[in-house]
Amino acid sequence: MTVAAGRPTPDRLYEILDGVKDPEVPVLSVVELGVVRDTRVAEDGAVEVSITPTYSGCPAMHAIEADIVAALEEAGYADVRVRTVFSPAWTTDWIGEEAREKLRAYGIAPPGKRPSGDDELIPLLRRGAPEVVPCPYCGSADTTLKSEFGSTSCKSIRFCTSCLQPFEQFKAI
Amino acid sequence: MSEISSGVGGRESGVPVAHGPGAAAASGAPDSQLPTPDPHFEYLLRLGDDRLVLGHRLSEWCGHGPILEEDIAMANIALDLIGQANLILGLAGRVEGAGRDQDTLAYFRGEREYRNCQLVELPKGDFGFTMVRQFLFDAYDVLVTDALQQQTVNADLAGIAAKAHKEARYHLRHSAAWVIKLGDGTEESHARVQRALDECWRYTGELFMADAVDAAMQEAGIAPDLAMLQPRWQERVEEVVHAATLTLPASGYMQRGGRAGQHTEHLGYLLAEMQSVARAFPGATWG
Numbered sequence: 001m002t003v004a005a006g007r008p009t010p011d012r013l014y015e016i017l018d019g020v021k022d023p024e025v026p027v028l029s030v031v032e033l034g035v036v037r038d039t040r041v042a043e044d045g046a047v048e049v050s051i052t053p054t055y056s057g058c059p060a061m062h063a064i065e066a067d068i069v070a071a072l073e074e075a076g077y078a079d080v081r082v083r084t085v086f087s088p089a090w091t092t093d094w095i096g097e098e099a100r101e102k103l104r105a106y107g108i109a110p111p112g113k114r115p116s117g118d119d120e121l122i123p124l125l126r127r128g129a130p131e132v133v134p135c136p137y138c139g140s141a142d143t144t145l146k147s148e149f150g151s152t153s154c155k156s157i158r159f160c161t162s163c164l165q166p167f168e169q170f171k172a173i
Numbered sequence: 174m175s176e177i178s179s180g181v182g183g184r185e186s187g188v189p190v191a192h193g194p195g196a197a198a199a200s201g202a203p204d205s206q207l208p209t210p211d212p213h214f215e216y217l218l219r220l221g222d223d224r225l226v227l228g229h230r231l232s233e234w235c236g237h238g239p240i241l242e243e244d245i246a247m248a249n250i251a252l253d254l255i256g257q258a259n260l261i262l263g264l265a266g267r268v269e270g271a272g273r274d275q276d277t278l279a280y281f282r283g284e285r286e287y288r289n290c291q292l293v294e295l296p297k298g299d300f301g302f303t304m305v306r307q308f309l310f311d312a313y314d315v316l317v318t319d320a321l322q323q324q325t326v327n328a329d330l331a332g333i334a335a336k337a338h339k340e341a342r343y344h345l346r347h348s349a350a351w352v353i354k355l356g357d358g359t360e361e362s363h364a365r366v367q368r369a370l371d372e373c374w375r376y377t378g379e380l381f382m383a384d385a386v387d388a389a390m391q392e393a394g395i396a397p398d399l400a401m402l403q404p405r406w407q408e409r410v411e412e413v414v415h416a417a418t419l420t421l422p423a424s425g426y427m428q429r430g431g432r433a434g435q436h437t438e439h440l441g442y443l444l445a446e447m448q449s450v451a452r453a454f455p456g457a458t459w460g
Contacts, residue, residue, distance in 0.1 A: 056336050057256020086260075086332025089322075089339060115342065148343050149246035153253065157242065173339045 034094030356417025378427025
């Protein structure tokens with residue numbers, strides 16, 4: 001049993017949740033990732049946290065939910081409800097500059113610009129130059145996309161032609 | 174369900190019977206003696222079952238992909254689709270209000286109770302077949318999820334569709350790129366994907382054949398008008414088929430029946446594999 005820590009302020013809740021890291025990208029917290037959408041204290045005194053999934057099938061969501069409950073319990077809030085919300089849909093635009101820098105330092109290229117509404121399906125007809133994604137290891141702009149699918153739903157695989165290092169990029173959605 | 178008596182049904186060898194695994198235990202089996210089911214529930218089953226069955230087909234490639242990147246890609250897409258099915262079938266269960274959750278709906282319905290289109294249940298074939306089928310479905314899925322996220326009055330469904338739409342877009346980029354690469358590839362790859370396109374084509378009509386459920390859902394502001402989506406699908410498919418130097422099959426007889434629970438012989442085998450553990454150990458959970 002934990003001792004009730006009184007009614008938490010929103011800042012305090014975010015501070016606690018900022019200590020909960022994404023299980024698959026442990027340099028980012030679930031707050032930095034944009035997974036935590038809202039926190040409030042309900043009328044019955046329970047702490048309610050709203051989260052949104054990054055991808056429909058993201059297997060880390062269960063772990064994230066359990067980690068949020070555990071972190072709040074640890075901080076003295078035993079009565080916690082985690083709600084999943086779907087609207088608005090998660091986007092990598094919610095990942096801030098500081099978090100992007102952490103990703104880069106961890107060896108994952110941060111997400112770029114989201115593809116526009118009318119994607120050109122035929123590669124040779126695609127308008128505009130392909131996006132430049134600098135290598136997180138050597139900084140070279142000479143990198144190519146190998147696959148839009150990587151070790152987790154949220155990452156694609158790229159290859160750096162300068163330092164010959166394959167690396168992952170956070171997929172922009 | 175007038176569709177059942179008037180529908181054409183599966184291929185000759187595969188006209189399904191209602192005595193498959195679990196059919197007897199089914200509570201909501203479509204049957205002429207039973208009242209017409211709630212169209213909202215039926216519609217959500219269609220959306221959810223398409224994804225569950227196609228996701229399962231893709232998952233069959235896990236460990237068997239032609240190259241590592243594609244093994245990973247197909248497993249990722251399967252995960253997206255099964256994740257979407259999980260959310261949509263959960264919503265279907267709540268709409269039905271009979272205490273069935275997504276797992277009950279996935280594991281304890283027989284093939285006659287499945288509402289997926291027949292296209293998604295066809296065996297995975299070779300990699301070319303898998304990519305052609307995926308492309309035909311993805312091109313449809315992008316349009317359906319976009320229409321749903323913008324139009325549906327069901328707020329839960331709109332939220333799920335908004336996420337699914339983002340995923341459908343990169344699924345489509347992937348499958349279209351492979352159709353082009355293989356079609357405009359070697360003589361062998363060209364011949365194989367052309368065969369796949371010819372084989373899949375008669376299963377594409379069902380995607381846009383609206384019935385009473387679609388009409389009721391469109392009327393209620395829940396579902397989009399399928400007839401409005403078809404020309405855009407056709408245009409996009411033709412664009413990619415052309416770039417792939419393939420020949421669009423002549424429009425002809427179109428297979429149907431999946432939306433009313435009539436499936437090819439292949440779905441029963443898929444469900445038998447997918448459901449066997451849940452049925453052998455009802456209520457079991459991962460520890």
